[in-house]
């Protein structure tokens with residue numbers, strides 16, 4: 001069992017707890033060389049020069065020094081870890097490979113440690129890009145020391161990174177699980193109903209609403225199972241189990257292509273247990289966590 005608890009899943013901090021000590025901007029300064037996590041627009045750039053992909057260590061090659069931005073993110077293996085933001089016009093030197101986070105997620109050769117730091121770097125990069133201007137008046141912003149927050153130079157408005165709560169739900173009916181399919185997923189793939197928390201809603205209420213809206217099925221016995229940071233782009237995915245309480249399947253065709261009940265021993269292709277949806281399903285099949 002690669003992930004005994006949800007805390008062990010990639011994108012949560014636990015998998016890198018022995019490698020990475022985080023620091024917010026201004027909390028930690030160093031002139032020493034160290035490691036780089038490189039973000040080029042929507043892609044993370046890893047160094048492939050030693051075989052397996054890894055974080056680049058040492059002095060950057062010339063093309064990456066041009067019009068780039070860097071910031072210290074803490075330490076990695078007790079050396080400074082810097083985030084480097086480069087534009088898409090930068091031509092990468094040999095041995096550097098840029099890939100979107102989602103395709104890294106599907107790569108078996110990317111370790112959970114690299115996947116986790118890549119997810120974190122993508123969230124920081126996105127925040128830096130989106131927080132350069134004040135959301136209230138459009139003025140320039142300055143860093144609030146020791147935090148990720150920004151303060152508007154013009155109107156004084158302070159804003160901080162948002163993390164969006166979501167739910168994913170494993171619904172049981174006897175030995176069957178409720179599976180849904182979105183049109184953008186790989187051919188034949190199914191997963192679990194999920195959605196974003198709405199204003200004035202607790203997570204359990206979100207579970208009841210999302211399952212009924214997407215599938216027509218009413219559920220009961222909603223039970224929390226764990227959570228996973230989900231950097232696509234910045235969600236907290238909370239996982240629940242629930243039991244069938246009535247209703248017939250009505251597919252919300254605005255979001256889904258198909259919905260169905262599948263026996264635990266005859267499930268369609270689904271996502272790896274690196275995602276908390278896959279983890280819930282794997283646990284249910286084993287009858288350990290959710291069964």
Ligand SMILES: [Zn+2]
Pocket residue numbers: 134135136137138139152153154155156157
């Ligand atoms: Zn402002």
